[in-house]
Amino acid sequence: MDAPPLPAAALSAADIVRLWPLSRRRPAAERVLALLVAVDGRDTLGYPLGTRNQRLLGLHQMLVRRPIEAHVVCPGCRTDNEFTLPVQAVTALARAEQGAAVRLDVDGVESAFRLPVLSDLATADSLHALAVRTCLEPAVPQLSDGDLDRLAEAWEVLDPAGSLLVDLCCASCGHGIAAEADPADFVARDLDGLVDELMRDVDVIAGGYGWSEESILALPAARRRRYVELISETRSPARRRAARP
Ligand SMILES: [Zn+2]
Numbered sequence: 001m002d003a004p005p006l007p008a009a010a011l012s013a014a015d016i017v018r019l020w021p022l023s024r025r026r027p028a029a030e031r032v033l034a035l036l037v038a039v040d041g042r043d044t045l046g047y048p049l050g051t052r053n054q055r056l057l058g059l060h061q062m063l064v065r066r067p068i069e070a071h072v073v074c075p076g077c078r079t080d081n082e083f084t085l086p087v088q089a090v091t092a093l094a095r096a097e098q099g100a101a102v103r104l105d106v107d108g109v110e111s112a113f114r115l116p117v118l119s120d121l122a123t124a125d126s127l128h129a130l131a132v133r134t135c136l137e138p139a140v141p142q143l144s145d146g147d148l149d150r151l152a153e154a155w156e157v158l159d160p161a162g163s164l165l166v167d168l169c170c171a172s173c174g175h176g177i178a179a180e181a182d183p184a185d186f187v188a189r190d191l192d193g194l195v196d197e198l199m200r201d202v203d204v205i206a207g208g209y210g211w212s213e214e215s216i217l218a219l220p221a222a223r224r225r226r227y228v229e230l231i232s233e234t235r236s237p238a239r240r241r242a243a244r245p
Helices: 013-019 028-040 042-046 049-063 087-091 118-123 127-134 145-158 183-209 213-217 221-235
Strands: 069-073 080-084 101-106 109-114 164-169 176-181
Touching (some): 028 042, 028 183, 109 127, 109 145, 183 213
Antiparallel strands (some): 164 176
8 A cells, every 4th residue: 555655844843742642651553553643644544564664764764863773682692782773774665565465375275365454453462363354265264373474474575564673693792683673662762752852842941931832842943952051051050161162
């Protein structure tokens, strides 16, 4: 399914504070889905996982404007390895065709399963439930764990941006690590950081000048930051002496 292009005008600071679900108790997948529905509309529920991931990474690039850092612990030596998600590589992957389906041989009989979309993933609580929802045959065949694994692999081939697996070498012992990353977790983490920063700015400026949230968020970012600095300098009891240029 073709997602619409990113909006020509980037989402504003006020938009992101308004649209981003603040409750951190909700799962990241639910929060990013709510944001995408607000930006792209109800069509979002028909996106395969790969399209969701590409849209999320595009929104992250537009809003956060820096690489996505991730960590993985080496299973060999327990060293914490930092790496960067390959955002460009994932956004450049081919999108799954609308209505794409895989054919799976189960005990000598072929059955077709369509690629799951976000509305399926939001309601199915297991791989088996997802297979039942997406089966295109009049009767769902009996599926073993092995059949379900083959089905998941076939879906991944059809929708390569749907799973993000990064191969890296441990910086300490050289052990090969396959790190699986869900873009929803990283986008939620970084949007929480961005919205926190904006709300702190509102808190400082509203406290200093009594301006409204709306007018503060409408300021260009550089001016908003400068007002925060001015207020902080005024409040600071011990003014630091600046070196001369
Ligand atoms: Zn290691």
